[in-house]
Amino acid sequence: MADLVIQGGDVVTPDGIRCADVRLANGLIEAVAPGLAGRDDEVVDARGLWVLPGLVDCHTHFGLENNMMRTLDDYAAGSAAAAAGGVTTYINFVPQAREENLVAALEREMPQAVGHSLVDFAFHLSFGTPGPSWQQELSELAGLGVTSVKVYTTYRDTSYYTTDWNWYQLLEAAGKEGVLVQVHAENDAIIAGSSRLLAAAGQTSLPFHGRSRPEAAEIEAVARGLGLALSTGAPIYFVHLSSPRSVALVRQFREQGVTALAEVCPHHLCFDDRLYQSPQVDRYIMTPPLRPATSVAGLREQVVAGQIDAIGSDHCGYALAQRGAGRTFAATSPGIPGVETLWPVLYTQFVASGLMDVASVSNLVSRAPAEWFGLGGKKGVIAVGADADLLLYDPKGRAPLNEADLHGRAGYSPWHGHEIQGRVVRTISRGKTVYRNGEVCGSPQHGRYVPCRRFGSRGG
Template sequence: MDKIIKNGTIITAFDTYKADVAIEGEKVVMIANNIVDDKAEIIDASDKYILPGALDAHTHLEMPFGGTISSDSYEAGTRAAACGGVTTVFDFALQQKGEGIIQTAKRRNELCEPQACVDYAFHVAITDLTTEVLNEFKAAVDFGISSFKVFMVYKKEGLMVDDGVMCKVLKKGKEVGAMIAVHAENPDLIDMRTEEFLIEGKTSAWYHYLSRPEFVEAEADIRAIHWAKSLNTPLYIVHLANKQGMEEVKKARDEGYEIYAETCPQYLHFTSDVYKREDGRNFVCSPPMKGQESQDALWQGIKSGDIATIATDHCPFQSYEKDWGKDDFTKIPNGCMGIENMYPYMLSEANKGRLSFNRVVELCSTNPAKIYGCAPEKGTIAVGSDADIVIYDPNKEFTVSKDNMHSDVDHTIWEGLKLKGYIDTTLSRGRIVFKEGEFLGQPGWGKFLKRKPRA
């Protein structure tokens, strides 16, 4: 044995118990009381919790968007992930016109492989569905890419697919065992409302929210769920942020349909009021934060089990880039940071009694691992699983600041947030990559995950 984590309390999605964890190489090899090996490095977890590392199933690193590129490189983003207890990062690879699925993934992997500080996988966003691409779905799944994304929005940017293409993707995804994720908003309503606001001279960040309010997202949620139900195909809705969409997810699940909803910490903590702030443009993302009713509905979805996962949609831009839209919200690059904040935020809410620690592990680790085909190696602490482990100190007080984050972004929307409890240590496949505030990993350590198809 190489390492033994001793004296801590193990928390998985289903269990909470005291035990030691023995690691050999990259794997957990024993879980028992009082494990002894004189040659092993001892990691003392007294008065701390031992958790599986989180999986952030929704990030956009080095992503070209809005006339620039998202601020975090693969190195910076995965470094921040490690420091936030995220040991697996899923990034979106956007298909370019004429490009195949595997070709798209390989192109992004050339950037990611030498930089990644933790393990990673790709969702490929389908933007140019030819017959050849549709026929490549099975080969892509065999290659280890078992999830694809479609955009119901970003028509002008060339990312949007129509309902017919989305239905083809849903049907083929079910056939080959791939999960299909959807960004649901209505682009025509957004364009109409945006044009009206600009004509009226209403250009502040507040009108970013009003250009795509609750009903604009909800309509697309309802449409996506309708197609999935009609075709009897699984569906994963990314970054769900509105009450009516949450209600439709619950209804479909109660009817027995395989619908998964993901939401993000920013929707659970902030409301649309942030867009009234002087720095409101820093909070611009799509979908935007919504009103209090929607936030309450998302928390209820977490309580009921109808929210399946928490992810971040991590897509930050520098403050000077956000300032491009100081006088015109349409020029603000869309995206916020969160990859280092997701697990600490959710664990802090558990520490305050809002939900259980087991539920946080389920939302941030176990469920994404199962849904996206990398369980049981990821998402739990068990003999044979990867030694992706977080040691959490529930007694540590922590205040988020740009100065104690590990991203390349020059600000954080989480500035000043006080957390009850914080991550002490992160291990990625048995290697300590973060300890007591210091990043100890290295670029190139992370491995591409070859994921399994859905049964």
């Protein structure tokens, strides 16, 4: 088979941006240099395009089922949306039922993904209440390539919730196993108290969602996690931080030698809590909720200042119809779609606006998450020997996002109608084109499970 050569694009590599060809062979990047195309090669003209590493979306919830509802985006639909957004690897959360064997949870999830995903995938495990032999299972799980485990400090009445005792024990064990503990940081008692106050005042509709989960709840839980990480010496990773004060705490502990990492999501960088007063409030129900404009500005400044370690979408594809009219915030499953808009939104907000260079933004959604989660060297980078996962992005043109053009099943986007600079022209996964000019063209047999290395182990 003839090799594929991506010709003449502006290629974002770890050594800088250069106008070059990228030769792909056997699913890998074989060479990056000018003038690579031979007579038998299939050539893709990339002049005027950014040639970027395919994104590694380190935070997705495809096929998520909770006690109320199931996301419409299963692995097939979610991975199609991923492909259309230039995401060539996603790391999905596997929920653990109460006291379920951790390996059994992975084995239950695996067949939902294998044979159904258009692009490659890895897993994090959601750790709730562990069973009696969980330490042994954690070790086995890491051996199977699941080397990150998330705890929820909220949702107390569900299987997701982890007690502080279990969290503390997990950190002690995980640190020794090279497993990275991720935290959904929101103090449950503060949320419960705020919700009770609102309920007593009859304020239970969706516009009160934000007020039920104050910023203090996040800051407190982040501080608690940092204290536990400091005590145990284990690395800790905070998902979807929404407050600049949380990020500042993470940085402070980092300076003291704690391996503490901060993730943010595009919605907390683009939207503020005034949207809870809009008629479209149902498009902005996620946890943590949207924050005041001053917090949004602070979080954006931290991204620009290089104080954020990774950006993930937190894609959670419920349809608005599932959210229902007249529902209370307490009876609504939070979550919004975002995997397909991740790159176009960040490009528009941070690159096209002149705030950051394209390589720095690309790094936050490709190389950095790949390295934190044990996929470094193989995923998220344009380098010889890495998987041939590429995103070709045309920076020209500006148009409002139309949610009808998206490929997920949620059927809406919180960015509908917002101006987007540029568009994804082509997505390549291990040398195969999986999306091209509006058309998802991959095969569900193509996407593979990619095991993650243990935290701190070197890639190659």
